[in-house]
Amino acid sequence: MMNMRLVIASLLFTPLISFAADTEFTLVIKDHHFLPSEIRVPAGQKVKLIVENQDATPEEFESHELNREKIVAPKSKVSIFIGPLKAGKYPFFGEFNQATARGLVIAE
């Protein structure tokens, strides 16, 4: 009986756990712009952002609202974990090209 409950419980939670681990979003930096410039992520859970810099110059992904900052070398990829976030808008920018490299994370 106990075992049965455990099996049911683990079956119930398995999709949730694997889903949480797989929540990945990719941002591309090209010509000093973020593509896409807006990403929608689920609120209340940890999310992995993959930032790929296709430019020949380095960039720094930065967001005061997300409390994150990371250098992305030219032609390379980094991952940044964010959240769990409350529903809302979280602007981010490329510190080295602030005039053009701007974007928004929308948690919902």
Next chain:
Amino acid sequence: MFGPAIIIFRETLEAALVLGIVAAATRGVDRRGLWLVMGVLAGLIGSAVIAGLTETIAQLADGSGQELFNAAVLGVAVLMLAWHQIWMATHGAELARDARQLGSAVKDGQRELSAIAILVALTVLREGAESVLFLHGMAMGGSSSLTDIIAGGALGLAGGAVIGMIMYLGLMRIPLRWFFSVTGALLVLLAAGLAGQMARLLIQADLIPSLATPLWDTTALLPTKSLLGSILHVLIGYESAPSGMQILFYAGTLAIIVTCSALVKRRQTVQLLKPTQA
């Protein structure tokens, strides 16, 4: 020209403020100038090396190399500050006494100064490597002339240096009676702030949980990116939306350094008061 100037100013600000505080805090220790200059030079050389290795470091540890490297740099800086603080617990009174006599300096502070030099080097390294990457990127990007980039960089550096100088001169005006208490308090808060930043990096790499995120949010009141916010960020580790884990690291570091300094000081006082048995 002003774009690069502002970025370099922001990067320089942290190193300059830390340098201003430690230059004041080591007042009265023999040959402190030499150690501080050595720290800055080592940091500058390190900046160029680390900037060159950015990609290699980033790819270590499954893409979390940058966070781990910076967290390690911050961790060593916190240890150096803690050591200095505990050393001051036994030598502070001596320094305050000797500083009154012109030209006298504490001779046995060399090992302690080497810790301060390492702290300075690591602080310059963290901010310097980013500046090198940024300036190099600008130069390669080709949208600004080299003269503009160099002039902007120099302007930003000069601006940061001025703030560091103001910090140093301001601290030196504090009467000796309170002087080492003030610089000591500043260094402990600095250490706690660095520990908080270290927690942020480890959370960003998903190595530790963030706990309550954010624990509070004072962005509307005082954003971290404002000038006052940035200065407070360097000085006391202010953040407008910190996570619970950051506060835990902050408070833990504060508690450990204060407790250890107090214990060392008490043990020394007890030894001094012990009657000598002939």
